Amino acid sequence: MKRLPADQLLAWFAHARRDLPWRQQRTPWRVWVAEIMLQQTTALVASKRFPEFMQRFATPRALAGAEESAALAAWAGLGYYRRVRSLQQAARVVVRDHAGSVPRNEQILRGLPGIGDYTAAAIVALAFNQPAAVIDANVARVMARWLGHESPVNSQAFRSAAREVLLHSVPAAQARNFSEALIELGALLCRAAAADCAACPLARSCVAHSTQSVERFPHPAPRKLSTAVDSLRLLVRRGRRVVMVQRPADAALLPGFWELPGAWLPRGSATDAAMLRTLLAPIGLKAAGEGRVLRQVSHSITTHRLRCRLVEVDARGRLRSAALVDPTAPQRNLTTESAKLLRVGAI
Numbered sequence: 001m002k003r004l005p006a007d008q009l010l011a012w013f014a015h016a017r018r019d020l021p022w023r024q025q026r027t028p029w030r031v032w033v034a035e036i037m038l039q040q041t042t043a044l045v046a047s048k049r050f051p052e053f054m055q056r057f058a059t060p061r062a063l064a065g066a067e068e069s070a071a072l073a074a075w076a077g078l079g080y081y082r083r084v085r086s087l088q089q090a091a092r093v094v095v096r097d098h099a100g101s102v103p104r105n106e107q108i109l110r111g112l113p114g115i116g117d118y119t120a121a122a123i124v125a126l127a128f129n130q131p132a133a134v135i136d137a138n139v140a141r142v143m144a145r146w147l148g149h150e151s152p153v154n155s156q157a158f159r160s161a162a163r164e165v166l167l168h169s170v171p172a173a174q175a176r177n178f179s180e181a182l183i184e185l186g187a188l189l190c191r192a193a194a195a196d197c198a199a200c201p202l203a204r205s206c207v208a209h210s211t212q213s214v215e216r217f218p219h220p221a222p223r224k225l226s227t228a229v230d231s232l233r234l235l236v237r238r239g240r241r242v243v244m245v246q247r248p249a250d251a252a253l254l255p256g257f258w259e260l261p262g263a264w265l266p267r268g269s270a271t272d273a274a275m276l277r278t279l280l281a282p283i284g285l286k287a288a289g290e291g292r293v294l295r296q297v298s299h300s301i302t303t304h305r306l307r308c309r310l311v312e313v314d315a316r317g318r319l320r321s322a323a324l325v326d327p328t329a330p331q332r333n334l335t336t337e338s339a340k341l342l343r344v345g346a347i
């Protein structure tokens with residue numbers, strides 16, 4: 001089986017390595033938090049926010065014992081809040097079942113909330129210096145090109161081939177540097193748009209480079225279809241405050257977040273008086289009149305493309321399951337859709 005030239009890779013990494021905050025002091029908890037933060041956040045943003053988060057929650061025990069609102073507040077602005085919720089749940093399991101120490105076993109790690117194959121392998125290799133196949137998007141791109149693999153990077157065929165080569169190539173005592181070097185190589189040289197093959201320590205054995213077909217790899221994963229929906233959000237004022245509702249704690253998307261009352265509806269749904277009645281009844285209000293459209297904006301969230309309409313409604317009644325919020329005060333845990341509507345509506 002082909003082996004990656006580990007010696008050349010490690011020699012390159014020794015001088016090319018960037019000094020990122022999570023690389024100082026490689027404790028298992030720091031590695032774990034960094035990997036979760038880097039999942040949907042750029043290294044530039046994460047490098048600014050990571051030290052602050054670690055100062056607030058220096059150990060799994062510190063995060064496990066905190067209020068959820070404190071964890072969300074420390075994550076504010078990074079988006080994809082499910083990440084920090086899962087991290088806190090996992091920290092509680094670590095405190096309860098592992099005396100507060102991060103497990104070093106890949107399989108046990110994979111059983112913790114929010115930890116998938118990649119994160120478990122990264123913790124094992126980067127924190128415990130044990131061989132593991134650490135395949136993030138950067139490494140997948142490097143491996144697809146180096147192997148000249150014709151399957152999409154999310155296919156089982158590619159994952160197995162890459163995994164086998166990585167485990168076969170990693171020097172036993174250098175698992176941490178080897179894994180980190182490949183991630184760094186993907187970020188700095190084997191970039192998606194412009195690979196710098198002339199500087200690459202893998203170039204001599206790279207299939208894509210030797211066949212001058214770097215742009216052909218990796219083959220893209222089949223696109224997930226996105227769904228187009230209409231979103232109707234209601235602006236009900238009470239003096240300077242507006243009515244907001246909280247999403248259920250078990251909602252699949254953004255559980256516990258606050259938003260303007262309303263709903264996602266199939267494209268082209270009527271937004272007439274009957275619809276307003278339906279949306280306002282659960283919070284104890286009754287619309288007086290038709291309402292007027294204040295703004296319409298586009299917004300995307302996960303695989304949904306939203307056409308959002310902000311409708312101001314004069315509504316009466318006794319509020320229930322809702323709260324009055326000052327929209328000009330800094331809002332934590334507000335859905336990005338409602339935040340955007342309030343912002344563009346200059347509310």
Ligand code: SF4
Binds near residue numbers: 145146195200208209
């Ligand atoms: S030689 Fe070029 S394509 Fe191959 S791994 Fe290096 S940077 Fe990527």
